[in-house]
Amino acid sequence: MKSISVQQFIDKIEEKRDVKEVHENGYQEIYYIICSILNEYIHSDWQQTDASIRSQNTKKVYYLSMEFLIGSLLKNNLLHYNLLSICNEALAELGFDPEKIYEVEHDPGLGNGGLGRLAACFLDSMASLNYPGIGCGIRYRYGLFEQKIINGYQTEYPDDWLKQSYPWEIRKEDEAMIIEYGGEAILVETDTGNLTCEYTGTEKVMAVPYDVPIVGFGNQFINTLRLWSAEPVNDRQNHDYYNQLEYEKNVEQISGYLYPDDSSISGKKLRLKQQYFLVSASLKKILDDYLLDKTATLKQLDKKVVIQINDTHPSLAIPELMRILMDEKQLKWDEAWGIVTNLFAYTNHTIMSEALETWPIDMVKEIVPRLYLIIEEINERFCQRIWFDYPELRNKIPELAVIAYDHVHMARLAIVASFRINGVAKLHTEILKTKEMKDFYKIFPQKFQNKTNGISHRRWLLMVNPRLANFISSVISPVWIEQPNELNQMIRYVNDKGLLEELAAIKLANKQELAHYIYKNTGVLVDDRSIFDVQIKRLHEYKRQLLNVFHIIYLYQRIKENPNLNLMPRTFIFAAKAAPSYHLAKEIIKLINTVADIVNHDPEIDNKIKVVFLENYNVSLAEKIIPAADVSEQISTASKEASGTGNMKMMMNSALTIGTLDGANIEIEQLVGKHNMFIFGLRSEQVYQHYQMGDYHVNEIYQTDPRIQSILRQLHDGINGQTTFKDIYFQLLQTNDPYFILKDFDSYVEAQNLIDLTYRDPIKWHSKCLVNIAHSGKFSSDRTIHEYASAIWNIKQLK
Structure with missing residues (x-):
């Protein structure tokens, strides 16, 4: 940890400034100055770390990895050097809003x-x-x-x-490498009888x-x-x-x-x-x-x-x-x-x-011809092994071979x-x-x-939610920061009314900040005392944002039919990107925004529900949303989500999960118990059974559930008589609802009703939140890395 006073930090900033007064580019200028100050520490320690690794x-x-979604680093690096609060005070004394300085940094586009x-x-x-x-x-x-x-x-x-x-x-130009593509790779025999490869006509890249x-x-x-x-x-x-x-x-x-x-x-x-x-x-x-x-x-x-x-x-x-x-x-x-x-x-x-x-065989041959020859040999030897050592699998060789059906299977x-x-x-x-x-x-x-995956609790709790982090440290000491399993000490306080009221106040303050951000960026005024129901993740059919928006349409219809409906106010918050060529996912985004436009501008529903889609989802936006979430939507079709990490981030920040028993939701449920989550829907074995038996028929649900009929009819004819979504309509009915959205709808509505009832008792709700926080240390990436290090990598912590 670095020891430096606020005044010393101010002095360092002033030494590097070109001008004293705050001007239009002042925030950007100060951002680069602080990075420069921090880099002086980092580069010295970096060299020492490298030297230590070499000497040992x-x-x-x-x-x-093709992706490293590291997010902005200034705030994170200040935190790791114990300089974040020092920097914040110094900036404030200089007349700068610290958050505006941190917002200068663009999230790296690396994932x-x-x-x-x-x-x-x-x-x-x-x-x-x-x-x-x-x-x-x-x-x-x-x-x-x-x-x-x-x-x-x-x-x-x-x-x-x-x-x-x-x-x-x-930039390390002196360590550049030459990469070669294409050309021809010809195997020739050497004088010693070995094979070697000669390359001709390759294209070089640095x-x-x-x-x-x-x-x-x-x-x-x-x-x-x-x-x-x-x-x-x-x-x-x-x-x-x-x-x-x-x-x-x-x-x-x-x-x-x-x-x-x-x-x-x-x-x-x-x-x-x-x-x-x-x-x-x-x-x-x-x-x-x-x-x-x-x-x-x-x-x-x-x-x-x-x-x-x-x-x-x-x-x-x-x-x-x-x-x-x-x-x-x-x-x-x-x-x-x-x-x-x-x-x-x-x-x-x-x-x-x-x-x-x-990858198609011809493409691999064209771009990396020598590698294709090697992959062929790997495949041949593996298939021979199956043939001789596992005769019972001989008929499955096409499903096991590295090269099969004119493709290389990575x-x-x-x-x-x-x-x-x-x-x-x-x-x-x-x-x-x-x-x-x-x-x-x-x-x-x-x-x-x-x-099992994990998340960095330092960024996703200590950095993004300082109110909650300071609260936890005041209750159990800061020991959890370096030993995240110590968060389980919080379980002692699940019945402490005064402490739970403090937790509720922290959540409200975070919601107020997000409500301000929403209004500033969308013009939508949301009730910060409503339930903040959050689904933030990549837009994909199996993640079932569609199930979420169907429930919103259903709720809206209920309120329209009964304006006096006794309903806890709810703010539904979405953020997601769809792959540019993924037409159906982009239609779902349009559907969410269409529903939002209708709901948010209907005075008859008396602001009982609001719908917000926050554009350009990235790490920095997630850092704003997650501390304010009340409900964490983890509603993928069971068996489709490998793990999920948003579920871990939100439980750590005192949100309650509504989800299927899929991915890491199962391990969360095993720790916190069914009564501290809202579980619904088919289980993975039931999903596989339906696939295997072919006994799920979407039309049976469509014909027997008037709620589903009403929702799908609006997709076909137009939401509120406006935009139609026939592609989504036909995708569900003509492909037999492959992700069981309609099958799980009734169970999902029941779970949402239970959320509504539970939220009416703030002490009960925040007691459940505290249970989730207490068990979230298990999902720190520190635990995951220790497991990789001992059971796979066989590496040691450096002294």
């Missing part, structure tokens, strides 16, 4: 959803727990997109997050690293997030001017956009190029670092290095390392395979078969080559072992483990 020659984890936020939490915990680790990702020039809602529709604009200089990164410090909490331990940027190689003398321009344009696209639109062939090729770019550059860096020790041998690589693949996106690292070991280091297949299979661990994030990544590649495979919640892992990957589990039972 310890094993390191490299975390490969989209839970996958990237999980990676960011893991990096935070590794640094805070003194585990040596490096994140490896891509420095996207533009993030996913900036979302604007225009006439209720999502409209996408470039997320130009690097428009202003990013103060945390350091991968330039930018390092971002990941600051540990209170320990001066700094890990690194290395982000690769694609740049042209300057030796293209044989190309004319226009070819050179085309080449430069193509190169810049490789790190140009997070998740380029893959609805076209060119978009798919670009995604595949991005994945190879990430893994090739990262592996070269990993080997260079390892071989700095002149006594190191490649056969001992796994003693000093472990590589975690975050989902299937970095799976090309497996054949790429085989290529490097065989073609560049001259190892034979068995030697190289022995190294590879002891080095990689794979985290699976989905059980939805349509989300498991595959999850299968990761399973075959990794020494560990983990799911991200107990239910998810069990589904992998018993259903989705049961035949792989039969072959590799020793590989499968569970590692």
Whole structure:
């Protein structure tokens, strides 16, 4: 922890200021000044951390991910250096609003959803727990997109997050790597009888690293997030001017956009190029670092290095390392395979078969021809193993083969080559072992483990909710900050009326802040004493925002029919981005906004309900919403959500969950008990049974439930006689409601009614909230990282 007075901090700011008075760009100027002050501490500690890791020659984890949703870093880094309150006081004395300074920083466009936020939490915990680790990702020039809602529709604009200089990164041009695409890969026999590969006609790209410090909490331990940027190689003398321009344009696209639109062939090729770019550059860096020790041998690589693949996106690292070991280091297949299979661990994030990544064979051959030859060999050897060792699985080879049906199956590649495979919640892992990957589990039972996700409690409670954090510290001492399991001490106070009233006051203050933000940004005036019912996550059919909005339509109809309906006022808050090419998801956004427009402007319902859609959902927006949430909507179709982390963030911030028994909801329910959540809907085994038996018929519900009939009729004919949503209507009825939205509707309404009744007793409600806070320490990413470190990575905390 750094020790500095408020006056000393002011002096440091004044030393760096160009002018004394506050002017129009004053906030931006002060933002960069504070970053500069903080970087002086960070860079010194960063160098010392690197030196310590080298001197102790310890094993390191490299975390490969296409996403790192790190959020803004200034406030986080100040907190980790114990300078946040000092900085706030200094800024206030200088006449600045601290929050406006922090809002200058644009969220880095390095991720989209839970996958990237999980990676960011893991990096935070590794640094805070003194585990040596490096994140490896891509420095996207533009993030996913900036979302604007225009006439209720999502409209996408470039997320130009690097428009202003990013103060945390350091360009390391001297450590750039050359990556090669395409061309031809020809196997030839050497004089010794070994095979080697000759490459011709490849296209070269330079991968330039930018390092971002990941600051540990209170320990001066700094890990690194290395982000690769694609740049042209300057030796293209044989190309004319226009070819050179085309080449430069193509190169810049490789790190140009997070998740380029893959609805076209060119978009798919670009995604595949991005994945190879990430893994090739990262592996070269990993080997260079390892071989700095002149006594190191490649056969001992796994003693000093472990590589975690975050989902299937970095799976090309497996054949790429085989290529490097065989073609560049001259190892034979068995030697190289022995190294590879002891080095990689794979985290699976989905059980939805349509989300498991595959690539057309011809595309892989075109972009990474040598890797395709290696993947072919991996596939051949694996299929032979099945044929000889597991004859009962011979007829399932097409469902297990790495190459099948003219596609390369990336999850299968990761399973075959990794020494560990983990799911991200107990239910998810069990589904992998018993259903989705049961035949792989039969072959590799020793590989499968569970590692339930976690969140950084320092950012998602200590930083974003200081009122609640200070309250907890006053009750049980600040011990929970470094030992989050100590939050369970709060369970002693679940019947303390005075303390529960304090908790209620904290929630109200947070709601008032969010209500002000909502009014400022949308013009909608919401009742801060209403129930703040929150669903914030990626827009997808299985996450069932549609179920939520159907309930709102139903409530609205009830109020219209009975204006005196005894209903607790409710504010429904949505935030979500839909993939640009995901038509139905974008229609659901339009539906939410259409319903909001009708409800919010109807004086007859007397403000009993309000609906708000907050645009451009990102980490910074989540940090504003989560402390104010009363109800946490975690309503995915059971068996579809691998884990979820929004459920953990909101329970930690004293929201009660309404949800299905899906993902980590199950583990939350096991800790807090059914009576401290609102559980509804089909269970995962029932969902699978319906799929298997084919005995669910949506028309039976449609014909027998007048509420459903009324809602769907409005979709077809027009909400309040206005906009129609026939695509949603036909999707539900003609595809037999694949996510059981209508099937779970009745149970969902009952659970919502129970929320209404429970909220009427504030002491009872906040007692349940306190139970959730008390058990939320289990879902700290510190716990998850300790489990990875001991059971998968075999790495130690640095002294």
